[in-house]
Amino acid sequence: MKAVFDWLQSRTGFRGARHVLLDEELPAGTGWFFTLGSVLLGLLSIQLLTGAFLTLYYAPTPDHAYDSVRFIVSTFPGRIVRGLHHYGSSFIIVAIALHMLRVIAFGSYKPPREATWLSGLALLALILGFSLTGYLLPWDQRAYWATVVTINIAKLTPVAGEFVAGLLRGGASIGALTLTRWYAVHVIFLPGALVGLIVLHLVLMRRHGISGPVRPRQGTPVPFYPYQAARDTAVVSLVLVVLAAFAWGGAPPLEGPADPTDSSYVPRPEWYFLGLFQLLKYFPGKWEVVGAMVVPGIAAGFLALLPWIDRGPERDPRRRPAIIALVVAGVIGICTLTTLGWRDRPAEGAIADTWTLREVGGHVLARSAGCARCHGSDAIADPLEAAMSSRGAEWIAGHVGDPEMIAPGLRQPPVARPEREVAALVAYVRRISRQPYPGFPQRTEVAASVFARFCVGCHTIDAEGGSDGPDLSKIGEKRDADYLRGLIADPEAVDPKAEMPSFETRLTAAELDAIATYLASRK
């Protein structure tokens, strides 16, 4: 073995490289605080590795991105790999914050290390860029709507707003071109820049040596390996074990597929952007640019100029009270804003309250429409509830209307269904791709099915339906169930001028009763 290494040494000189990399002499008193850089290096390596492997399966197109991510998390190793990558990004943000606070507290940015500090800030900007671009890639509701917000914020850029927004979007609207663009930036451009900047940061660190304790200590310098390396390894291992526990314990969130037509979705950013998100709320209207650009810009400028603001050779934080107070105030501010942003979320009503009558009706129709002939746990296609369709409304409508299109060879293709039933089925399928069916009392389901098949053509409930007849959202305030039952069965008997057709023969007694009772309960 030694002969092999000796030969390798004579041809490559690898022992010299090993010496340069590992045997750096560190000042006495270098301690646990100086392990945070290694933690970042370890976490970033995990991101690069897991990210590279995720690209084996990920497809950056609006039609396939969501399905491919869902496919990745459908296997056990895939769930772990995505978990490491997802939670790893949050770990990196925390590690960066701690690393920066250590550098500030120890005054490590002071001469001659200003360039090291600036390269670190550039790394921070790159990593925020990673977070932003990576967030879009799963193409779920969160991803899509958070990106809408990001691009709208970019429009606030003075003078070049539209240009910057267009640059981010790639196309006229957020879609395929945005996704490939952000994907390319996330997996090619940013990693290239990141590796280059990390090398620069480390070379600069080695050039000036690490700053060490704020006051030189007595003692002889010790080599990095294995003394400081052991501290680094201990902390890195601990962090990775916690990260692995996160990845093991919970699958990262994956909401329903992105739906640009869903106006009810309330987007929220990842937790480390919540502070900025909250800040925007204090600058309404034309002042928004202050929260979106000016305040973060001032903070970034302050950090960049820190080595020139905090002059003088003194590194002991107890003797630099002004700077330390300013930074502590900044940290408290960020924490407060993040907490406020965390708390300030729209009250989530009971899930059942958010289901529209048409969607409930679609559920009833799906049971009777023969979907289960092909969609079942041991049938040719996945059960509807598990299908989580990422298809658009037009596709689902086509599929419901013409199952032969997707299920060739079917002996008896289902009959074509009326337009309103198709609409209800589409609404239902779109809804269960985001949220499981919560379940409703049978009478409500029957009423919903009647509404979705008949009433919706002319009447509106909760802003859904036609406008030829009166809005029925609060009809219970004016009419009781008996009156409504009579009216629906035979409108002209109740009101000779009624334009509504009679439903006596089209509804069963139970259906008539259910819809009348339901409407009477609308108050």
Added chain:
Amino acid sequence: MERRRVLTVFVNSAIALIAGGLSTVLGAFALRPSRQENAGRWLRAGALADLTPNVPVPRVLAISRQDGWYRQRARETVFLVWDGDKTVHALSATCTHLGCQVRWDADSTRFRCPCHGGVFDVQGAVVEGPPPRPLGRVDARLDGTGTDVLVRL
């Protein structure tokens, strides 16, 4: 020196453990899907009434296969061969030599491959030419009523 030795062992083994664990997870992730196989599904290939005993009839079937996250739709040709009684078997039309599509030559009652002269008999056995194996068998059966032929693809 003793301390140095202990720390060295600690650093090296911790890094080896991390690298090993990560390689296992990433390796399993990378290798996982290649081991998944498509479960065949029974498809209706035609009516028994359209078949003549011992005359292979080609049927082009549209199949939909789950390919990871992608649902792939493909067409595949199978020959249905009825023995004149209760049994129908189905042969893949793909030549076992290099994958060309064989044709049924009614005059010589042989399958002939247009590419390299492979010839198979009505049971799919190689009669002459380069094919190394008989034509692939596709599972086939009659449906419950005995009027339709189902094949599993």
